[in-house]
Amino acid sequence: MSEMTHDGLPREAVPSAFDAEARWYDRLVGANPGYHAHLRLSARRLQLPDAGAGLRLLDAGCGTGASTAALLTAAPAARITAFDASGAMLAQARAKKWPSTVEFVHTPVEKLTGIEGPFDAILAAYLVRNLADPDAGLRRLRSLLKPGGRIALHEYSVRDSRRSRLVWNAVCAGIIIPLGRITTGDATLYRHLRRSVLTFDGVGSLAGRLTAAGFTQVGTATMPGWQRGIVHTVLGTNPQEQP
16 A cells, blocks of 8 residues: 555655656745755755865755755855656756756656765755655665765654644645645646645654664754754765764
8 A cells, every 4th residue: 555645645756746847846846945055055055165066966856956056056166966756846946057067867765766976065955845755755865875974854843842833734724825826727736745844754853763764863944934943954964984
């Protein structure tokens, strides 16, 4: 039997749901104040030196390429590999203009077909919440990092804060779900977004997942504006190899 998300959407159907909404996705997230600026902030929090010169970076769950663009802004001299499980979202990303240092791969995190490490850093935006096994996914991502390499999870997390849950529910009910229905004719993905965020880890538990997956120097930071306490960066380091 398929594992279900909390809104009745089978886990394996999540990429297909994103496929169906891919052509509208950029327009909808563009209506979110701070969406792109917050991705850039999470990318900057990786503290990549020398504009990324000589570095290999991985964008895990790149969607239509907004997080890829954030990495490129933070490290314009780096080589960036971006992957996603949704073929339609990836087609939207590939259709944009990119330097030759950026490549896109169609694969889920459960397989990572065509992804070869090691990487110096990873940005995973809005990915972990949609995985059937987040812990296994984080272990797979750590296996792709160089010793000392950093990961930044850019993710919704409201479970630790009553205020954040109230704000999230109000924004979803008043803006996100109605706008999604008007724009696309189907609010399934946006109802999934609302409920998946409400039932996902608190930021403390998400940080704990990084620690359990073997990361060290784990820390968290939130965003400015209306998404304070709602969207967070959770950072971790792949420990140096022992002598």
